[in-house]
Amino acid sequence: EQVVMALGNADEANTNEEQGFADFTAQHTGLTYVPAGHPAEARLDTVPDNEPVILRGLGLNFFDYIAKLTVGRGGHFARDRAGELYYVPSGKEPKMIAGSRKGLPMHARGLNQKKDAESHRPIFFTAGNIDRFARENNGKVTYDFFFNLIEKEMNYKHYQNVISDFGLTWPFNAAEFLEALRHSANLNATAREWGVPDEYIMNWDRILNPLGESAEAVDYNEFMVKYLTWDINDALKGNVDAPYAGAFDMLRDVRPVIRHYLDAGYLDGDEYAQFLAKFNPFNSIISVGPPILRIEQMRALIKAGILTITGPGIKVVATEEGFVATDAFGHEWHAQNLVEARLHSISLAESINPLIANLRDRDIFSDQSYQKADGSTYTVGGIRMNKATLTVVNKADKEVAGLYIWGVPTEGWSWFTTFAPRPGVRDKNLVDAEHIAETIFE
Structure with missing residues (x-):
């Protein structure tokens, strides 16, 4: 027998705070509480x-x-x-x-300009550059190196789009400028050296904290209208051409390289903790809006x-x-x-879905713990499976023959399973589904 489980988001237990709100609402008339x-x-x-x-x-x-x-x-x-x-x-x-x-x-997704399987071809953030760093550093790749490559890639795409704007003229040769960026250790510094004004410099502090230091003096909803207007106007220029939305959309195209970094054995427990805590929120606000x-x-x-x-x-x-x-x-x-107004994060331990909870309590479903250098441990919420065949791995580290798990419930053990598949680009979710079919019918 073969069973494929494609369960999507399942119900999770309330946090202590959420349960407190639910209990408080039940004890007081006139209140409404809608849980996650x-x-x-x-x-x-x-x-x-x-x-x-x-x-x-x-x-x-x-x-x-x-x-x-x-x-x-x-x-x-x-x-x-x-x-x-x-x-x-x-x-x-x-x-x-x-x-x-x-x-x-989250930032608006740029108006789609990409046809069929068209994708950004990375210059800096490549599997080859990641593998090279690993060979030179005892088989490990730090989160800082990984993120620096991604930042350089996005900065390059930003400047490529800025100088391609027909409404702007530049006192330099565009091809020579881009070639200088390709060989630059600091793309922002190089852009300044070539005379790019501050308003076009890729300022990540401003992107991630657009209020800056004057936050308390700002009418927040007035600020928000201006911020949303900027975001809309940029996104309307397209997910290829927009100075920001075009650079942000690049993250969607390099997901296979991100997965290579995660699955090649290059991260220890500390580095993966950094990835989960830093990159996942960054990726969410930048590229999945x-x-x-x-x-x-x-x-x-x-x-x-x-x-x-x-x-x-x-x-x-x-x-x-x-x-x-x-x-x-x-x-x-x-x-x-x-x-x-949100979903719970994926957690096998906190699942109250009867099927998932039953298989967890019988040790058929299991999750993964990681140890940090300081001796502390943390557990990711996703259900473990063989990443090649999608066969469930139980608590005894044995594959459960004929039982496959696909998609959202594996998030954390897998990466970024919560998005809609993209055709024509060997999309992870579609490839995983194909692997299941191949395993069943081989």
């Missing part, structure tokens, strides 16, 4: 019209929630004569207050006064008056309704 989960399955009819609701999370799920609470309640979006999206309310929308730890949504339309809708709802974005560092507590949200700037919002 799929927006399509969320019971949002309990969120009253015109009342404040706090949404925790500004990721992809957040956009589905705000759509359900606006268009899903009879409102609609339209465009003015200049082409800008605006919102026409139905009068049934709640007053949404949304925030996250970073206080920023929503279509431009979703960012336009977010901006329109802010302008309509229906959506308020908190500053970074949102925290929520339950009081006798209801839920209270605060941000890093000391602002405060009160609501009787709280929605977890």
Whole structure:
């Protein structure tokens, strides 16, 4: 017998904080708490019209929630004569207050310009460069070296797009400038030497922290409208040509190289911990965001006064008056309704899916622990399998013949299984499915 398990996101146990909110809501009339989960399955009819609701999370799920609470309640979006999206309310929308730890949504994906299997061909971030570093460093590749290569690749693509903008003229030969960048140890320094103005320099501090140091003096929603407008205008230039969206989209094209780095045995426990803690959030905010339309809708709802974005560092507590949200700037919002606008991270240990929990408790499903140099250990949430055949590996480190696991439940043991497959580029999810079929029918 052969069993293929393609389970997608499964239910996870609430955190202690989340369970506290659920219990508090059950004990107090007039409160609504929507736990983390799929927006399509969320019971949002309990969120009253015109009342404040706090949404925790500004990721992809957040956009589905705000759509359900606006268009899903009879409102609609339209465009003015200049082409800008605006919102026409139905009068049934709640007053949404949304925030996250970073206080920023993911960047909009650039308007698609890539045909069929067209991809960026990396110059710096290649499997060959990673392998060469490993050979010269006892078979190990540090996270810092890995990320430096990615940063150089994105910087190069940024400058390539900047100087290709027909609206700009440069006092140098473009081909010679790009050749200088190819041989540069510091692309930003080289760009400055060639006379590229500061406004076109790839400033990662500004990208990841666009507020800079003057954050407390800023009206955050006014800032957010300007930030979203910048993001929209850049993304409209396309995922090949845009100075930023074009560079960010490159990360989608080099995923096979990232997986090579992860699967070649080059990382120890400390380096993998850095990858999970640093690169995964970076990758999420930079390269896996929503279509431009979703960012336009977010901006329109802010302008309509229906959506308020908190500053970074949102925290929520339950009081006798209801839920209270605060941000890093000391602002405060009160609501009787709280929605977890996000999914839980993948965790075999915390799964409450009956099938997964049963196989875990029988030691058929297992996860992987890693040890750091200081002796501490950590466990990644994904279910282990043979990465070549996708056959489940049990707690005794034995393959379970005829049992295959594919996709999302392996995240952490695998990398980045949560995205929709891309045709024509030997996409990981499609290749894995092919490996399962080949193993079954060999």
